[in-house]
Every structure is written in C-alpha cells, then in structure tokens.
Amino acid sequence: MILQTVCVGPYQVNCYVLASEKGRKAIIIDPGDDEHKIRQELRTYDLTPAFIVNTHGHIDHIGCDDAFEVPVYCSARELPLLKSAELNLSDFLSRSYSVPSQILTLEDGQPIELDDVQLEVIYMPGHTPGGIALRLKKPDDKIVFTGDSLFRMSIGRTDFPGSDEVALRQSIKNRLFTLPDETVIYPGHGPRSTIGYEKKNNPFLI
Numbered sequence: 001m002i003l004q005t006v007c008v009g010p011y012q013v014n015c016y017v018l019a020s021e022k023g024r025k026a027i028i029i030d031p032g033d034d035e036h037k038i039r040q041e042l043r044t045y046d047l048t049p050a051f052i053v054n055t056h057g058h059i060d061h062i063g064c065d066d067a068f069e070v071p072v073y074c075s076a077r078e079l080p081l082l083k084s085a086e087l088n089l090s091d092f093l094s095r096s097y098s099v100p101s102q103i104l105t106l107e108d109g110q111p112i113e114l115d116d117v118q119l120e121v122i123y124m125p126g127h128t129p130g131g132i133a134l135r136l137k138k139p140d141d142k143i144v145f146t147g148d149s150l151f152r153m154s155i156g157r158t159d160f161p162g163s164d165e166v167a168l169r170q171s172i173k174n175r176l177f178t179l180p181d182e183t184v185i186y187p188g189h190g191p192r193s194t195i196g197y198e199k200k201n202n203p204f205l206i
Contacts, residue, residue, distance in 0.1 A: 001117065001139050002026075004041050005186070009033030011060040014188055016145060017041050020115040025050035027114055029134065029145055030188060031064040038064065050114050052101075055147025055188060056131035057081025058160075059090035065099045073112065075123065076105040077130025081162075089160065106132065122175050124149045126168020127156030133176060144195075145186045150176055152185075152193035155204045172205060 002019040009032045016029040017038065026047040031038055042049065054062050054074040062082060065072045074082055081087045082103055085096035106112070108123035118138040124131045127148045136143040148156040150172050158165035176185075181196025198205065 002045050002047070003143075003186075004045070006034070006037050006041050008037060009060055009063065012189055013060050014186065014190075016186060017045075017047065018117060019045065019047050020117050020139075022046050024048075024115055027112070027117065027119070028052045028068065028070075030055055030061040030147070031067065032059070032061045033063045035064045035067040038067075053106075053112065053119075053134060054078065054082065055133065055145065055149075056128040057088050058128065058148070059088045059093055059097055061147070061188065062088060062099055063090075063097060066101045069101070071102045071104055072099055073104050073106050075121070075130040075132045076107065077125070078128060078132075079103060079105055079130075081128060081130075087161065108132075111137070119145075124168075124171040124175060126158065126164050126166075126171045128160070129162045129164075131156075135179070142180065142183050143186060144176065144179060144183055146176065146188065148188040150185060150198060150202075151187045151190050152198070153202055154190075155202070156188075169205065177205075 004017045006015040013032040019026040049068040082099040085091045090097040112119040120135045122133040134145040183195040
C-alpha cells in the first residue's frame, strides 16, 4: 500500500495520497492547496487520481478539488459548504471558491473502495455539521484519517459557523475512541498519533 502525506497551503493541511501500489489509481484526501506538490507525489509513484474525498468543506481542505478533474466525495450534510464561499470560509480567508466538480455524497458507514483499498465513512459532526473520518479497513485496519476532528493533543476548532463543541467531543468519544488503542490517527493538521495515546493524554478529552 502507498500512503503519502503532502503538507499543503498556508494552513499546513495534511493531504493524503492513498493507493494499493505503484502504477495504479489513487484516492486523494483533502487536496486543499499546492496542486503541484500533490501532482509531484502522484508522479513519484506513477499514480493516476481516481477521486477525491473531503473530510469536511473548509477552504483549506477543498481548495484544489477542481484541479484533478475527478469526482469529489463528501458527506451529504457537508455539500452546502462545498458549494458556498461563505460557508466554506473562502470569502473570509482567501478568494471566493466553490467546488465546480461533480460531487457525490457519502453516508455514515458507507464503504469507499479502489482496487485493494477500502475505507469506511465515520460521521463526525462538530467541527462542521457533516464532517467525517475515514477508517482504513483494507489492506490495514489500524489507520483512521480524522480530518479536523481529532489531532495529536488537540481537537478541531468549534468557533466557526455551524460548529458545535459538545457534538465534536461526543463524536470523538463515541466514534473514534471506540477504535482499538493501537489505531494510528492521520489528522488534517500536524503529526500522527494513536487512539490510545489521545485517550490517555489529550487535555481536551480527559
């Protein structure tokens, strides 16, 4: 399996490139900026983008959704953010932007498959109304992409329109902290951690 992190944009978003092996198709998670850096990673492994998955709809995670000419997946409740420059904060933070690409919606528990890679959608409201995490089920079942819900020693911001701190804490404790302790979290910003480490040490959740 190929799993590469590309740190993109002024907000240092972790964009992830995921594929079964070299020369195959790839899933791109949260291509927020720096198209050239993402394309370089694709070229390194001779990968062709198949589709994009957005963990949520803020501009720093969706800013390059239209650059690869492939379908974009997000949760059904997050669709308004991808289509509204006001809701995705691009009006406030940068240029006005909405996603022009084809958007397909996801539901909680839905599988996402490409070659030998399988992800499972975990609905994670709180940072945004329809944010999701993505649990890798195949070929490794000890990885979860947490978007801006759970970070190493921190949690996502809840001072944006549509955020809900109580809902975010409940999402983390009820949806992520039920995963095995050895599960590695790949967050939307910052370094990796594990579920077990965050359960014991995250000051926002103890």
